[in-house]
Amino acid sequence: MSALFCDFPLAERIERAEARRMAEATEKARKRPGSAAFVLPVAGGVATFAEAGSPLNKVAGLGFGGVPDAETLAGVEKAFAAVGSPVQVELAHLVDPGIGAALTARGYRLESFENVLGRDLRGAADRVLPEGVEIRPSGDDDFAAWLDVAADGFGHPDDQDPPSDHQFSREVLTRAMRDLSEGNVRRYVALCDGVVAGVASMCVVDGLAQFTGAATRPGYRRRGVQTALLSARLADAAGAGCDFAVVTTQPASRSQHNAQRQGFELLYTRAVLGTIFTNL
Incomplete structure (x- = not known):
């Protein structure tokens, strides 16, 4: 390629x-x-x-x-x-x-x-589902739970990531995530052994799939949750007719590493x- x-x-x-x-x-x-x-x-x-x-x-x-x-x-x-x-x-x-x-x-x-990393979606995107991880859509009935997991994940950065200068209160962060995750946004939850371990979202506009956020609860990291969430969104974006997917990450972070393993490349x-x- x-x-x-x-x-x-x-x-x-x-x-x-x-x-x-x-x-x-x-x-x-x-x-x-x-x-x-x-x-x-x-x-x-x-x-x-x-x-x-x-x-x-x-x-x-x-x-x-x-x-x-x-x-x-x-x-x-x-x-x-x-x-x-x-x-x-x-x-x-x-x-x-x-x-x-x-x-x-x-x-x-x-x-x-x-x-900012991207991936061309013109071609098959196989789903990757690590053992013990299940991915399903998140609807309005569990939006509150989705937000709670998102706040947990974003509020506790991965200990292998470089330090971040940006800190937000949980209350303010939750309101921002709510505003970013309503409307024309597809939300996902990842379950490990039946427990919600991670969440993610995707916004599809004019053939562009924006992977707009993903978080894993600290106790469920290193179990393939983010790999599964990335894979599910790639497959759904290709199925929706998108030609390109994009994701923003902190440099040298686990998120960047996971995205590149799923075929994303650094754009700018x-x-x-x-x-x-x-x-x-």
């Missing part, structure tokens, strides 16, 4: 889908009483704020609609400052380098990286840049 090549149009397709996902989830947060949430378009991407300390607070997909001017960036910064939040920008390395230069000149600092890296100023 030849290595995947990620050109600008493919990266733009992925980044626009991610920006749309952030916007749709944040629009749900805006409907809660007393919400200060906002969604702002910016240079082909979107700036979103859901609530204090939320993983939805970011600028995603920036740079695929040109280089933002100083007035546009100032408007985004003022919106975040008004709610007392720093700004975090996820910037794909394929965009115009002038964007990174403009951000650092405004006081943004490099905080971390995340990898996002630099995560942030600023601590909030009073503009």
Whole structure:
């Protein structure tokens, strides 16, 4: 099999889908009483704020609609400052380098990286089911249980992963995951010996399957749960007519390792840049 090549149009397709996902989830947060949430378009991407300390607070997909001017960036910064939040920008390395230069000149600092991996789905995708693991769809009747397992998994990072700078309260994380996992999202649960051990989700839009999250309870790791969840989503995505699947992982993480074992390849890296100023 030849290595995947990620050109600008493919990266733009992925980044626009991610920006749309952030916007749709944040629009749900805006409907809660007393919400200060906002969604702002910016240079082909979107700036979103859901609530204090939320993983939805970011600028995603920036740079695929040109280089933002100083007035546009100032408007985004003022919106975040008004709610007392720093700004975090996820910037794909394929965009115009002038964007990174403009951000650092405004006081943004490099905080971390995340990898975007993809897999071509044009071809058979065999299901892999380790012994003792069962995968089934998750419906509305068990959504609360799905969220509980997701919060357990995300709240306790794998001890073999590099340390993360991002920490979220369980309450805020659960609300964000609820907003991200409703609507046009397929949810899955993995059972080990009849006990829910892991969960995952997938968003299918215009032939692109976004693997939008997966978590395993700490006591059930190293039993093939993530392999089974990846395999099930790949098969379902191919069956739904998708031509491409994409997943975002922390560099050098178990999630990246599991994805690459299932045929995913590194497409590009996002630099995560942030600023601590909030009073503009």
